[in-house]
Amino acid sequence: MATLTSPNKRQPKGLVTTIVGYAVLIFFALVFIYPFVIQLTNSFKTEPDAASNPLSPIPHPVTTAGFERLFDGDFPLWIGNSVLVTVVVTIGRVFLDSLAGYALARLRFRGRRAVFATVVAVMAVPGVVLFIPKFLVFNQLGIYNTYTALILPLLVDAAGVFIMKQFFESIPVSLEEAARIDGATVFRTFWSVVLPMARPALITLTILSFQGTWNEFPHTLVAVQDPSLFTLPRGLANLVSGSLGSGTQYPLKLGAALLATIPVAVLFALFQRYFVRGASEGAEKG
Amino acid sequence: MSTVTTAAADRDDRSAGGGRPAHRGTGRRPRFGRGIRGNEAMAGWLFVLPIVVILGVFLLLPIVMAFWVSLTDWRGQGSPFKSGVPFVGADNYTHLFTQDGLARRDFMTSIRNNFYYVLIVVPVQTALALGLALLVNNRMLKAKGFFRTAFYFPSVTSSVAISVVFLFMFANSGAINGVLSWFGIDGPAWFSDSRGLIHLILGLFGVDNAPAALSDGGPLGLSWWEWLSGPSVAMCAIMFLVIWTTSGTFMLMFLAALQSVPVSLDEASELDGASKWQRFRYVTLPLLKPTMFLVLTLGLIGTWQVFDQIYVMSQGNPAKTTLTPAFLSYRTAFKDLDYGQGAAIAFVLFVIIIVLTLAQRWIMRDRDEPRRRFRWLR
Numbered sequence: 001m002a003t004l005t006s007p008n009k010r011q012p013k014g015l016v017t018t019i020v021g022y023a024v025l026i027f028f029a030l031v032f033i034y035p036f037v038i039q040l041t042n043s044f045k046t047e048p049d050a051a052s053n054p055l056s057p058i059p060h061p062v063t064t065a066g067f068e069r070l071f072d073g074d075f076p077l078w079i080g081n082s083v084l085v086t087v088v089v090t091i092g093r094v095f096l097d098s099l100a101g102y103a104l105a106r107l108r109f110r111g112r113r114a115v116f117a118t119v120v121a122v123m124a125v126p127g128v129v130l131f132i133p134k135f136l137v138f139n140q141l142g143i144y145n146t147y148t149a150l151i152l153p154l155l156v157d158a159a160g161v162f163i164m165k166q167f168f169e170s171i172p173v174s175l176e177e178a179a180r181i182d183g184a185t186v187f188r189t190f191w192s193v194v195l196p197m198a199r200p201a202l203i204t205l206t207i208l209s210f211q212g213t214w215n216e217f218p219h220t221l222v223a224v225q226d227p228s229l230f231t232l233p234r235g236l237a238n239l240v241s242g243s244l245g246s247g248t249q250y251p252l253k254l255g256a257a258l259l260a261t262i263p264v265a266v267l268f269a270l271f272q273r274y275f276v277r278g279a280s281e282g283a284e285k286g
Numbered sequence: 287m288s289t290v291t292t293a294a295a296d297r298d299d300r301s302a303g304g305g306r307p308a309h310r311g312t313g314r315r316p317r318f319g320r321g322i323r324g325n326e327a328m329a330g331w332l333f334v335l336p337i338v339v340i341l342g343v344f345l346l347l348p349i350v351m352a353f354w355v356s357l358t359d360w361r362g363q364g365s366p367f368k369s370g371v372p373f374v375g376a377d378n379y380t381h382l383f384t385q386d387g388l389a390r391r392d393f394m395t396s397i398r399n400n401f402y403y404v405l406i407v408v409p410v411q412t413a414l415a416l417g418l419a420l421l422v423n424n425r426m427l428k429a430k431g432f433f434r435t436a437f438y439f440p441s442v443t444s445s446v447a448i449s450v451v452f453l454f455m456f457a458n459s460g461a462i463n464g465v466l467s468w469f470g471i472d473g474p475a476w477f478s479d480s481r482g483l484i485h486l487i488l489g490l491f492g493v494d495n496a497p498a499a500l501s502d503g504g505p506l507g508l509s510w511w512e513w514l515s516g517p518s519v520a521m522c523a524i525m526f527l528v529i530w531t532t533s534g535t536f537m538l539m540f541l542a543a544l545q546s547v548p549v550s551l552d553e554a555s556e557l558d559g560a561s562k563w564q565r566f567r568y569v570t571l572p573l574l575k576p577t578m579f580l581v582l583t584l585g586l587i588g589t590w591q592v593f594d595q596i597y598v599m600s601q602g603n604p605a606k607t608t609l610t611p612a613f614l615s616y617r618t619a620f621k622d623l624d625y626g627q628g629a630a631i632a633f634v635l636f637v638i639i640i641v642l643t644l645a646q647r648w649i650m651r652d653r654d655e656p657r658r659r660f661r662w663l664r
Contacts, residue, residue, distance in 0.1 A: 218594065
């Protein structure tokens with residue numbers, strides 16, 4: 001695998017490698033994008049049409065029957081839950097992570113190193129080993145199967161604290177000092193002087209939190225069991241899980257999947273820069 | 287800077303009723319007395335308190351609780367911390383490793399499945415990510431942004447939603463088999479096909495059943511023949527999905543690293559007469575080493591945790607060939623209500639992940655490489 005072309009090389013050979021390079025790229029672009037085309041178009045197909053022409057990008061005939069059936073059931077409730085959880089968690093995360101990130105970056109207090117070490121250690125704990133631990137705590141606190149269980153544990157994410165700390169360490173300290181000398185409290189300084197400067201980091205964090213929470217699945221699996229508390233991914237998983245490749249109700253399922261994909265897709269279209277920045281912060285999906 | 291504070295001055299301040307004290311400066315004196323960073327320690331603790339509490343209550347404490355549960359035979363009735371819960375010591379762990387039985391068979395099967403999964407997914411996603419990054423990084427490439435977006439977009443979508451789409455694509459008469467049929471290939475019934483890849487390859491040479499030497503007496507409760515199955519056809523579909531989902535993120539990481547390679551370096555080596563391959567091998571690749579390390583580590587950690595896709599697409603079926611430790615831990619606790627056993631599996635998985643990460647660090651260690659993981663990020 002080498003780079004496509006290099007300047008001032010002999011023409012014919014350069015042309016061939018260029019064409020091959022583009023061909024490879026276009027092939028992969030198709031592979032990466034076409035499943036979304038399938039998702040979009042098949043959700044507007046009738047069941048027999050989806051079963052016999054899954055690859056065709058044109059529904060024939062176009063129908064919204066799948067969506068209509070979706071909205072007869074619990075589906076609107078799941079969307080509502082997803083929106084609620086995502087909004088609350090995102091606001092909470094941005095606020096709490098920046099508070100903590102600021103303290104760890106700038107304020108001197110005893111135990112700061114220990115707190116930071118804990119945050120880093122927490123980042124290393126694999127989420128899937130926490131199923132049972134989380135469930136036990138919900139049980140002990142009597143909050144299993146409530147919005148509290150759904151929201152509270154997600155309010156803090158170690159990676160977000162880390163991102164904010166990194167950012168606050170990179171901005172000059174002089175403005176804060178000036179504010180302090182003028183007699184502003186620590187919180188006042190943080191709120192009116194530091195946060196306005198942190199806009200890029202805050203946007204990154206907001207977007208990552210939104211995307212992460214909107215897509216969150218395993219946590220909802222151990223936090224709630226009542227269908228009226230399901231978020232979109234949880235409801236969708238329930239709808240589908242274990243139904244092997246038989247062509248039952250696929251337009252409906254793909255419609256639900258499409259609606260789960262759209263908000264993040266829109267966000268991605270608007271703020272791709274920040275997504276890219278977030279990815280380079282070592283964000284990780286399984 | 288005078289640092290003389292007296293009780294009298296303090297009293298004066300307070301009696302001034304919140305307004306500015308008449309005598310200039312003394313109002314601030316007490317604060318200067320403790321330095322300009324007067325109440326900083328307190329503010330610091332207040333600022334980190336919420337995250338410390340939430341992490342403590344929902345992460346650290348639960349891990350301790352779960353460890354206790356893994357030593358008991360709690361079945362989900364009442365509280366596991368009451369006196370009536372049977373304490374079984376290390377039984378839940380010995381059931382996984384030394385005692386023959388269904389628990390060990392399932393656990394070892396899940397380890398086998400996940401092992402093959404990691405063995406294929408990690409190298410393929412890393413190679414694909416690197417390849418795409420090299421292609422997209424080309425200076426002469428048009429529409430760079432489009433390609434980057436196309437490759438990265440799958441990584442930001444919901445794992446559940448995309449699993450549904452792939453379930454549809456891998457259906458018996460679905461899109462994948464449709465494409466295969468263009469080439470005259472009769473695609474398998476993906477999610478009901480439990481045949482292992484290595485077994486299939488051996489089958490091409492006429493070895494359809496276990497030779498006597500392999501059919502019994504393998505280690506840890508599975509026969510050698512079972513250990514040597516390779517990933518099943520169903521698992522291959524899941525592997526395809528995961529590679530498709532993760533490559534974009536890793537491509538971005540490689541891209542970030544490639545963009546920090548000075549062009550002059552590449553040009554200098556070109557002037558020195560290095561071939562493209564040599565330039566890649568001796569100039570680019572060494573510079574990518576820290577990123578390579580990060581990508582491999584993240585890949586390894588991620589692949590041992592595969593869960594969402596299994597839950598949505600296969601639930602461990604067919605014939606337990608897509609069972610993974612993460613899913614088995616979940617199923618054992620929440621479906622079979624054997625919380626102790628489930629917690630034990632989770633802890634073993636935790637140890638596996640930590641050990642592998644450390645092993646990888648040790649293998650890829652570099653004497654002159656900074657040890658800070660996030661060093662290369664800006």
